[in-house]
Amino acid sequence: ILSEEPTYMMPPPESNLELTTVEKAMLLRWIEQGAVYKKHWSFLAPVAAEIPNLKEDPWVKDEIDFFIKKSMLKQGLAPNSEADREVLLRRLALDLTGLPPSAHNLNIYAADTGDIAIEKVIDQLLSSNHFGERMALEWMDAARYADSHGYQDDGMRNTWPWRDWVIEAFNRNLPYDTFLLWQLAGDLLPSPTEEQILATCFNRNHPQSQEGGVVDEEYRVEYVADRTNTLGKAILGLTVECARCHDHKYDPITQKDYYSLFAYFNNNNDAGVVPYNGEASPTIILPPPGVRKVIDSLRYEIHEMEGAMQASEAYISDFKKWYNKEHERLEEHLPDHNQLVGEFHFDEEFKIDASDINLEDKPNKRTGANKSYTIAYYNHQKKQLDAALWGHMDDKPILEEGRNGKAVLFQGDAGIRFNRELDFDRDQPFAVSLWVKFLKEGEEGPVFGKTNGDFEGYRGWLCKLNSDGTLSFQFNHVWPDNCIDFQTTEPVRINEWTHIVLSYDGSSKAAGIKFYLDGKIPEHRLHQDNLKKSLLHGVNKSNWSNQPFLLGMELRKSIEHLLVDDLKIYRRPLSRIEVQQLFDADLHPELQEKDWFEYYLLSGKNALFNKRSQDLQKIRQRENLLVTDQPEVMVMQEKKYARKTYILDRGAYDAPSEEVAAGVPEVFIEDTDSVGTDRLSLAQWVISRDNPLTARVVVNRLWRMCFGRGLVATQEDFGAQGSLPTHPELLDYLALEFMEMGWDVKKMLKKIMLSATYRQSSGTNGEQLVKDPENHFYSRYPTHRLGGEIIRDQVLSASGLLVPKIGGPSVYPYQPDGIWEALATRNAISYNQQSGDSLYRRSLYTIWKRSSPPPAMLNFDAPDRYYCVVRRQQTSTPLQSLVLMNDPQFVEAARVLAEKMVNAPTLEESLHYAYQQLFGRKPNQDESANLTKLYYHAYDHFQAEKSEAEKLLSVGEFPLTSDLDKEKLAAQTIVASTLINYDEFVTKR
Structure with missing residues (x-):
C-alpha cells in the first residue's frame, strides 16, 4: 500500500482505485497493533452495551434515545422537539396500519398532550386488524408473493390463503421466531397442524415454469436456489447467491457453504414443471369448514364400508356352497371374462375413414397428415374398432411377429389411442393385462396408461419404463406428491417377453394396487402414497387437453423398440389366480382355498359383495368429486428417499461435482455437525442465539419501517459489501432486547415508537443540513415518501370508499386496458376487471401477475416479485403524478x-x-x-x-x-x- 512500484502496488494501478491517506494510516496502525484478524461485525454475536442512568437527560425516554443522543452529541447536534400531535398521530397510523388516522382519534388524541395518550393510541393501532395487513405488506416483497407463476406463460396460482395466514399471524402477534420456524419447516414439526404446513408456502412462492420443452431438473434446481437465496436475503441479510458459482468474493461463504444450505431445500417432493391442470405438488387441500365436515363424514362412511367388505364371514357360507359345487371343475372358470371391456390381440390392423372410428377425439388431430384415414385396431370383446393410431404416420406402429400371432411394434412418435369408455378415475377399480418385449437397453418412455405427461403433472395412471430399466407404476393427480408411485428395483429383461398386470381396487391407497411381472409381485419401492384428488383432466381448472387410455405414448413422449401383445382391460381388480392364468394357462401353482375365495369375490360371484362394492364406489365417487373441487396451496413436503446434493460447477444443474451434506456456513459455527441435516434443524439454528444475524436483520427491518431507512441501510446485505450500521451498539441492544422479549413484534414496535427519537418533528435547520445532511444521526425525524400501496389505501380510506374486509381471494380493481394482453401467451390472457367491493379493497389484495404487476404500484417502485426484495428503490418521476391525477x-x-x-x-x-x-x-x-x-x-x-x-x-x-x-x-x-x-x-x- 506504500509501494510506488506498479508490480507491488495495492490496489493494482489498472483498478483505478487508490487508498486515501486516512485509510493507509488505519492499515499501518492495525499492523503495528499486531494485525489481529476479527470477523466481520455481523458474524459476531451481538454484544450488550452498558447503559447509564437514563433519567439524567430529560429528552431521553428510553435506551434507544440514549444511543441516539450519544451519537448526536459527538457530531455537535441537538434533537428536534416533539412533532405536533396531528403529525405524530398520522405517522403512527401509517406505520402501524398503513391507513390515515380517523377523525375521531385525531380529536381525542389532540386534546390529550400526555405520554399516556401516545401509548393508548399505539396500543389501539396495534390491536387493529389492519396492523396485520400493514406488516404483511412488508413481508410480501421479501417472500416474493404473487398470484401467478411467472416465466413466459405466467399462469395463475392459488396462494392467497398463505397471504391471509401471514396477516392473521401478525394480528395475533405470533412470536417472530415461531413465524420464521413455521415458514421454513412447519411441515417437519411433530404432528404438524394445518396452519404450520400452510406456512411453508413461503418456500414455494418463487416463480415456476409451465413452458413446453423445459428441462424439468434444470428448473427444479432454480427453485431450490431461489429458496436458498431468499433465506439469505430475507432472513439472514446475506447475499449468499454470490456463492452459487464460486466462493463469495467478499464474505466468508464458500461455494460448498452455499450448496450445504441448498441441500436443506433440495429434498422437497416437487417437480420442475408446473402442471396446467392443478397446483404444483406438494400441496395442502383447504376446504371451507362446512365442506370439510361433509368430506370427513364421507371418509368415515368409506372407512366403515371398507371394514364391512373385509368381514369375510359374511361371504363364507355362500362361498362354501359354490366351492363344493364347482370344486371338480374350478379351472373351467378361467379365463374369466366378467367385466372384461377391452381385448386387443393386434393380429390385424384396419385402414379406415377417420370419421368412422369410435373415438370421441379423432386421432388425426395429432397426426397432422393423411387426415382422410387412420389405422384402427379391433376390440374383440365389444366387436368394434375401439383403438386407433395417434401420432405421426412416419413413425406409426407396425405389426410384427408376437407372442401369440402378431404384436404391435412401437417405433417413434406415435402410439395407440383407445375409446374413452376405457378411462378410469381413482374411485373406479380396474385391471390391465398385456405382454411386452423391450428390444433395446437404455430405452425409456410410457408403456401404457392415461396421462398428458409433465404438461399436466402426469395426471392419470400409467406404467412407464425408466432409463435404468426399472418400471414405474403411478396413479397421479399431480406427480410427485398427490399420487401413488411405485418403482421396481430390478431392470426388466431385454428381448424377452414379459407379462405385466396392473390391478387396482379403487381405494386411492397403495395397498389397493397390485402389479405383477410374469405372475409375481416384483421387489419394489413405494415412493409416495398420498392420492387425494381425481385422476381425470379438466377438473378444478379449465384445460384444453384430456387424453384417454394410450399405449406406447403420452402427450409429449413416446417409446421406441417396444412390442405389445394381447392387451386386456377389466373394470375390476384381478385375483392372483387370474393373474397366474393370464401369464401361463398351463401353469398350475399350488392353489389354496383362500385363493379361490379371492377369485370368487373379485370375479363377481357373490351378490352381497357385489352390492357392497357398488355402494362403496358410489360413496368414493362422491368423496372424489367433492375433494377434487377444493382449493389447494403449494407447501413443502420431504421426499421419502432423499436426493443427493452436489456442488454444481458454475451453478449449472447438469454439472455436479463434489457431494455435500446439508449444513450451515462454517463461519457461523465451529462444529458443523451440531446442526442437523433437515430443514427443521436449519430453522431452529436460524432463530437460535448461535446465529448472530436473524434478530439484527428483523429489528433493522422494523427500524426501517418506522424511519424509512435501517440502522444498516443495506437491509439485504449485512456482509462486507453492505453498509456499516450507523449505531452498532443500538442495533445490538435492539437485537438482544427483541430476543429477550420473546421475539414480540408488537412490543418492539411500541418501544421504538414511544422513544423521543421517533416522536421528533421532521423540520430541518441549517446546522443539521451541514453536519448531518442525510440524517444518519437522527437529529430530526426522517421524511420519506410512502409506498404505492399505502398511497392508494390512503385515498380510498380518506374518501370513504375503502372496504375494510380482511383476507380472501385477490381482486381485480381498475387497470388500464391491454396490459395483460400485451404480455400474455396462452394462460390467463385477459384482465377481467371486477366491480362493487372488489374495486375498493386494500392494495394488498390486488391481483399480482408477475409479468404484469399492478401498474400504479409499479410506478411507485413496487417490485415485480420475481425475486426476494427487502428494500424498495425510491424514485420520483412524472408518471407518479400522472397516476395521482x-x-x-x-x-x-x-x-x-x-x-x-x-x-x-x-x-x-x-x-x-x-x-x-x-x-x-x-x-x-x-x-x-x-x-x-x-x-x-x-x-x-x-x-x-x-x-x-x-x-x-x-x-x-x-x-x-x-x-x-x-x-x-x-x-x-x-x-x-x-x-x-x-x-x-x-x-x-
Whole structure:
C-alpha cells in the first residue's frame, strides 16, 4: 500500500482505485497493533452495551434515545422537539396500519398532550386488524408473493390463503421466531397442524415454469436456489447467491457453504414443471369448514364400508356352497371374462375413414397428415374398432411377429389411442393385462396408461419404463406428491417377453394396487402414497387437453423398440389366480382355498359383495368429486428417499461435482455437525442465539419501517459489501432486547415508537443540513415518501370508499386496458376487471401477475416479485403524478371525497374537511386562500363547459349522488384531486 512500484502496488494501478491517506494510516496502525484478524461485525454475536442512568437527560425516554443522543452529541447536534400531535398521530397510523388516522382519534388524541395518550393510541393501532395487513405488506416483497407463476406463460396460482395466514399471524402477534420456524419447516414439526404446513408456502412462492420443452431438473434446481437465496436475503441479510458459482468474493461463504444450505431445500417432493391442470405438488387441500365436515363424514362412511367388505364371514357360507359345487371343475372358470371391456390381440390392423372410428377425439388431430384415414385396431370383446393410431404416420406402429400371432411394434412418435369408455378415475377399480418385449437397453418412455405427461403433472395412471430399466407404476393427480408411485428395483429383461398386470381396487391407497411381472409381485419401492384428488383432466381448472387410455405414448413422449401383445382391460381388480392364468394357462401353482375365495369375490360371484362394492364406489365417487373441487396451496413436503446434493460447477444443474451434506456456513459455527441435516434443524439454528444475524436483520427491518431507512441501510446485505450500521451498539441492544422479549413484534414496535427519537418533528435547520445532511444521526425525524400501496389505501380510506374486509381471494380493481394482453401467451390472457367491493379493497389484495404487476404500484417502485426484495428503490418521476391525477381509482376517490365536501355548510368548512381526511390537520390561511381561488376557477370553467363536468364525474363505478350541483361537485373534485397530488399526501413526516 506504500509501494510506488506498479508490480507491488495495492490496489493494482489498472483498478483505478487508490487508498486515501486516512485509510493507509488505519492499515499501518492495525499492523503495528499486531494485525489481529476479527470477523466481520455481523458474524459476531451481538454484544450488550452498558447503559447509564437514563433519567439524567430529560429528552431521553428510553435506551434507544440514549444511543441516539450519544451519537448526536459527538457530531455537535441537538434533537428536534416533539412533532405536533396531528403529525405524530398520522405517522403512527401509517406505520402501524398503513391507513390515515380517523377523525375521531385525531380529536381525542389532540386534546390529550400526555405520554399516556401516545401509548393508548399505539396500543389501539396495534390491536387493529389492519396492523396485520400493514406488516404483511412488508413481508410480501421479501417472500416474493404473487398470484401467478411467472416465466413466459405466467399462469395463475392459488396462494392467497398463505397471504391471509401471514396477516392473521401478525394480528395475533405470533412470536417472530415461531413465524420464521413455521415458514421454513412447519411441515417437519411433530404432528404438524394445518396452519404450520400452510406456512411453508413461503418456500414455494418463487416463480415456476409451465413452458413446453423445459428441462424439468434444470428448473427444479432454480427453485431450490431461489429458496436458498431468499433465506439469505430475507432472513439472514446475506447475499449468499454470490456463492452459487464460486466462493463469495467478499464474505466468508464458500461455494460448498452455499450448496450445504441448498441441500436443506433440495429434498422437497416437487417437480420442475408446473402442471396446467392443478397446483404444483406438494400441496395442502383447504376446504371451507362446512365442506370439510361433509368430506370427513364421507371418509368415515368409506372407512366403515371398507371394514364391512373385509368381514369375510359374511361371504363364507355362500362361498362354501359354490366351492363344493364347482370344486371338480374350478379351472373351467378361467379365463374369466366378467367385466372384461377391452381385448386387443393386434393380429390385424384396419385402414379406415377417420370419421368412422369410435373415438370421441379423432386421432388425426395429432397426426397432422393423411387426415382422410387412420389405422384402427379391433376390440374383440365389444366387436368394434375401439383403438386407433395417434401420432405421426412416419413413425406409426407396425405389426410384427408376437407372442401369440402378431404384436404391435412401437417405433417413434406415435402410439395407440383407445375409446374413452376405457378411462378410469381413482374411485373406479380396474385391471390391465398385456405382454411386452423391450428390444433395446437404455430405452425409456410410457408403456401404457392415461396421462398428458409433465404438461399436466402426469395426471392419470400409467406404467412407464425408466432409463435404468426399472418400471414405474403411478396413479397421479399431480406427480410427485398427490399420487401413488411405485418403482421396481430390478431392470426388466431385454428381448424377452414379459407379462405385466396392473390391478387396482379403487381405494386411492397403495395397498389397493397390485402389479405383477410374469405372475409375481416384483421387489419394489413405494415412493409416495398420498392420492387425494381425481385422476381425470379438466377438473378444478379449465384445460384444453384430456387424453384417454394410450399405449406406447403420452402427450409429449413416446417409446421406441417396444412390442405389445394381447392387451386386456377389466373394470375390476384381478385375483392372483387370474393373474397366474393370464401369464401361463398351463401353469398350475399350488392353489389354496383362500385363493379361490379371492377369485370368487373379485370375479363377481357373490351378490352381497357385489352390492357392497357398488355402494362403496358410489360413496368414493362422491368423496372424489367433492375433494377434487377444493382449493389447494403449494407447501413443502420431504421426499421419502432423499436426493443427493452436489456442488454444481458454475451453478449449472447438469454439472455436479463434489457431494455435500446439508449444513450451515462454517463461519457461523465451529462444529458443523451440531446442526442437523433437515430443514427443521436449519430453522431452529436460524432463530437460535448461535446465529448472530436473524434478530439484527428483523429489528433493522422494523427500524426501517418506522424511519424509512435501517440502522444498516443495506437491509439485504449485512456482509462486507453492505453498509456499516450507523449505531452498532443500538442495533445490538435492539437485537438482544427483541430476543429477550420473546421475539414480540408488537412490543418492539411500541418501544421504538414511544422513544423521543421517533416522536421528533421532521423540520430541518441549517446546522443539521451541514453536519448531518442525510440524517444518519437522527437529529430530526426522517421524511420519506410512502409506498404505492399505502398511497392508494390512503385515498380510498380518506374518501370513504375503502372496504375494510380482511383476507380472501385477490381482486381485480381498475387497470388500464391491454396490459395483460400485451404480455400474455396462452394462460390467463385477459384482465377481467371486477366491480362493487372488489374495486375498493386494500392494495394488498390486488391481483399480482408477475409479468404484469399492478401498474400504479409499479410506478411507485413496487417490485415485480420475481425475486426476494427487502428494500424498495425510491424514485420520483412524472408518471407518479400522472397516476395521482388520472388513474380512475384516484379520480373516483377525489369525486367521492368531493361529494362530502359539497355537503359542508361553507366552502371553508369543506376545505377543512378535506384537509382533515387527507392530512390529519386543518389548512392554514394561505392554503385556504389558494384553494378557494382554485375552486372558483374550476367552478367557472365547468359552468361554461358543463359536458366537461359530466365527463369528470363519470369516472369510476361508485354511484353518483343525483341531487348535487354537478358543476360545484366537479370543482370540488378538482380541489380534492389537487390535494391528493400534494407532497404532504404521499409523504410521511
